Amino acid sequence: xxxxxxxxxxxxxxxxxxxxxxAFTNSALWMAIAxxxxxxxxxxxxxxxxxxxxxQMAVETFTGFIDDMLAxxxxxxxxxxxxxxxxxxxxxxxxxxxxLIPLPLAMVGIHAFTFxxxxxxxxxxxxxxxxxxxxxxxxxxxxxxFSLFVPHxxxxxxxxxxxVVELFSFLVRPFSLGLRLFVAMMAGHVxxxxxxxxxxxxxxxxxxxxxxxxFPSFFLMLAICALEIxxxxxxxxxxxxxxxxxxxxxxNLH
Amino acid sequence: MDMExxxxxxxxxxxxxxxxxxxxxxxxxxxxxxxxxxxxxAADGQQGRLFIGFAAAELLGLLAFLVAVILIFVx
Numbered sequence: 001x002x003x004x005x006x007x008x009x010x011x012x013x014x015x016x017x018x019x020x021x022x023a024f025t026n027s028a029l030w031m032a033i034a035x036x037x038x039x040x041x042x043x044x045x046x047x048x049x050x051x052x053x054x055x056q057m058a059v060e061t062f063t064g065f066i067d068d069m070l071a072x073x074x075x076x077x078x079x080x081x082x083x084x085x086x087x088x089x090x091x092x093x094x095x096x097x098x099x100l101i102p103l104p105l106a107m108v109g110i111h112a113f114t115f116x117x118x119x120x121x122x123x124x125x126x127x128x129x130x131x132x133x134x135x136x137x138x139x140x141x142x143x144x145x146f147s148l149f150v151p152h153x154x155x156x157x158x159x160x161x162x163x164v165v166e167l168f169s170f171l172v173r174p175f176s177l178g179l180r181l182f183v184a185m186m187a188g189h190v191x192x193x194x195x196x197x198x199x200x201x202x203x204x205x206x207x208x209x210x211x212x213x214x215f216p217s218f219f220l221m222l223a224i225c226a227l228e229i230x231x232x233x234x235x236x237x238x239x240x241x242x243x244x245x246x247x248x249x250x251x252n253l254h
Numbered sequence: 255m256d257m258e259x260x261x262x263x264x265x266x267x268x269x270x271x272x273x274x275x276x277x278x279x280x281x282x283x284x285x286x287x288x289x290x291x292x293x294x295x296a297a298d299g300q301q302g303r304l305f306i307g308f309a310a311a312e313l314l315g316l317l318a319f320l321v322a323v324i325l326i327f328v329x
Binding site for chain 2: 069072073176179180183184186187234237238241242245
């Protein structure tokens with residue numbers, strides 16, 4: 001489980017600000033790497049060729065994808081959320097994928113760190129989406145926003161109960177959003193670590209054991225890495241999709 | 255039975271939920287594939303809902319894993 005440890009890279013004594021420790025950790029380093037990689041990716045595709053080259057085509061694929069997703073899920077008002085949802089989707093996608101890079105420097109203690117495998121990070125991303133939902137909902141509709149929790153045509157008798165149930169399910173949304181991404185990332189990396197420990201422990205026990213258990217474990221690791229790349233993409237997409245659906249709930253109350 | 259053993263047994267029982275979640279996720283994708291083969295033209299339009307259903311089923315399975323992890327490392 002050492003791969004999930006957050007280590008302050010330059011020590012933590014001198015990094016105090018108003019009583020809080022703001023040391024530069026490996027989590028912050030990988031967030032910076034993801035941001036820089038994303039900036040380079042988008043900057044490289046900012047040409048305006050009528051017949052796009054490969055890089056421009058790749059960037060336009062992603063922007064068009066998010067554009068379509070917001071147009072489908074929110075409608076015409078979705079256009080103003082494209083920057084936020086695009087940044088959210090690409091940041092999480094790059095974070096998940098960068099954590100899967102196999103750096104062969106484990107002996108020196110340098111390893112790829114998936115910063116989305118911590119509930120603190122994914123929780124903040126989920127709180128951001130939820131805060132946008134609340135701000136937009138109350139700004140646009142005022143107290144009429146609470147009609148979101150009473151669907152059309154419920155009998156008068158059931159309104160109190162339905163209201164409470166819907167309110168709870170609404171308040172669970174940021175929690176489930178952050179939890180889904182966090183557990184998916186952590187579970188994948190824990191599984192890879194366990195398979196790697198199989199290879200090492202079986203090889204230490206002898207050549208026979210190493211071949212019998214180590215070889216299948218290695219091929220399983222390859223297959224699970226491929227699956228993890230797919231899961232990285234799917235989890236980023238699901239986070240962005242559910243965020244846009246919740247924004248749709250706030251913009252157009254049902 | 256001492257605390258540590260009871261926690262590990264509880265974690266093992268909680269992991270059964272992961273197997274149940276696999277049935278749920280398979281159900282979602284299976285229904286989608288079955289109906290997509292009947293009506294391929296309408297399949298692409300419903301892909302968004304496919305992933306929403308997958309996310310919901312997967313989340314509940316991950317909750318089972320979360321309970322197991324809490325029992326081993328936190329409680």
